[in-house]
Amino acid sequence: MISFENDYLEGAHEKVLEKIVETNYIQEPGYGNDSFSKEAIAKIKEVIDQPDASVYFLSGGTQTNQVVIDAVLKKYEGVIGADTSHINVHEAGAIEFSGHKVLTLPSKKGKITAAQVQKYINDLYEDSNYTHMVTPGMVYITYPTEYGTLYTKSELEALSRICKSFNIPLYIDGARLGYGLVSADADIDIKDIARLADIFYIGGTKIGALCGEAIVFSHQYKPQHFNTVIKQHGALLAKSRLVGVQFSTLFTNNLYFDISIHAVKMAMKIKKAFVNKGYQLYIDSPTNQQFFLIDNHTITELSKKVKFTCWEKYDEEHKIVRFATSWATREKDIDFLIEQI
Numbered sequence: 001m002i003s004f005e006n007d008y009l010e011g012a013h014e015k016v017l018e019k020i021v022e023t024n025y026i027q028e029p030g031y032g033n034d035s036f037s038k039e040a041i042a043k044i045k046e047v048i049d050q051p052d053a054s055v056y057f058l059s060g061g062t063q064t065n066q067v068v069i070d071a072v073l074k075k076y077e078g079v080i081g082a083d084t085s086h087i088n089v090h091e092a093g094a095i096e097f098s099g100h101k102v103l104t105l106p107s108k109k110g111k112i113t114a115a116q117v118q119k120y121i122n123d124l125y126e127d128s129n130y131t132h133m134v135t136p137g138m139v140y141i142t143y144p145t146e147y148g149t150l151y152t153k154s155e156l157e158a159l160s161r162i163c164k165s166f167n168i169p170l171y172i173d174g175a176r177l178g179y180g181l182v183s184a185d186a187d188i189d190i191k192d193i194a195r196l197a198d199i200f201y202i203g204g205t206k207i208g209a210l211c212g213e214a215i216v217f218s219h220q221y222k223p224q225h226f227n228t229v230i231k232q233h234g235a236l237l238a239k240s241r242l243v244g245v246q247f248s249t250l251f252t253n254n255l256y257f258d259i260s261i262h263a264v265k266m267a268m269k270i271k272k273a274f275v276n277k278g279y280q281l282y283i284d285s286p287t288n289q290q291f292f293l294i295d296n297h298t299i300t301e302l303s304k305k306v307k308f309t310c311w312e313k314y315d316e317e318h319k320i321v322r323f324a325t326s327w328a329t330r331e332k333d334i335d336f337l338i339e340q341i
Contacts, residue, residue, distance in 0.1 A: 077137025148285030
C-alpha cells in the first residue's frame with residue numbers, strides 16, 4: 001500500500017548510496033576523523049558562509065536535540081519551546097530524561113514569538129520566587145515547524161535579538177530544513193539561518209540520507225569537549241564516515257536543495273487536489289507536510305487505500321490528518337492518491 005505517513009519511508013538518494021559503495025573499501029579513522037567527514041564539514045561551512053563554525057554529525061533528530069540541549073545548558077536550566085514543539089510532544093521526554101525541563105509557550109501555527117519569550121523571561125525574574133523555578137537557558141524552534149509553517153526573516157531576527165539580549169542561544173531544529181528553505185514562501189536562505197541561529201542542525205535523515213544530522217555551532221556556543229558529551233550519550237559513531245560520506249554527497253552540486261524542491265512540488269500538488277475536491281485545510285503549509293480536517297468516516301475509507309497519519313483529534317467527528325512527501329515521492333503515487341479522494 002502506498003504511504004504518505006512520513007518523510008523517511010525510503011532509504012537514501014541513489015547518489016548517496018553510490019558514494020557509500022564507491023568508498024566502502026577505503027580505510028579511514030573513526031569518530032569523526034575520517035576524510036569524508038572533514039570534506040563534508042568544509043562544504044557545509046562554505047554553503048553557510050561561516051568558516052569559524054563548528055560542525056558535528058550525529059545519526060538522528062531526537063538524539064541530536066537531546067545531546068545538544070544537554071551539552072549547552074547548565075544543570076539548572078531548561079529550554080523554551082512551543083507547546084507543539086517536537087521536543088515537547090514527540091520525543092518521549094528525551095529532554096527531561098537528560099535533566100532539563102521543556103518550558104512551553106502557546107504556539108500559533110506552530111510558532112512562538114520574540115514578544116512571548118521576552119515576557120516569559122521578564123515575568124520569571126520579576127517573581128520573588130524565581131530561584132525556585134527552572135531558569136531559561138535556550139530558545140528552541142523548528143524550521144519548518146511541526147505543522148509545516150515557516151518563520152519569516154523578521155520573526156527570526158526578532159527571536160535572535162531577544163536571545164542575545166538575555167545572553168542565551170537560539171537553537172533551530174532543522175530536521176526538515178531543506179523543505180523549508182526551498183518553499184516559495186521562504187524569505188531566507190541557509191546563510192540567514194547560520195547568521196541568526198547560535199546553534200542549528202541540517203537534517204539528512206528526512207532529506208536524502210540513510211541517517212544523519214549535521215550540527216552547526218557558532219563560535220560562542222560550541223560546547224567544550226563536545227565529542228566526550230556525545231559519547232556519554234552513547235551517540236558517538238565509530239564509523240562516523242557513514243554520515244560524513246552522505247553529507248559530503250548531499251552538499252555536492254546543490255543536491256540537498258534540488259531534491260528538497262521535488263518534495264515541496266509534490267506536496268503542493270496534494271494540497272491543490274484536496275482543496276479542489278472540497279477538503280478543508282487545517283493549516284496552510286507551504287512545505288512538504290500537508291494537514292487536512294477530515295471526518296472519521298472518510299478517514300476510515302481512505303485508509304483502506306493509502307496510508308497517512310492521523311495527527312490529532314479535532315472533535316468527536318473529525319481528525320486532523322497529515323500527508324507527508326519527501327525527496328523520493330513518486331508523482332504516480334500522488335496521482336493514485338488524488339484518484340482515491
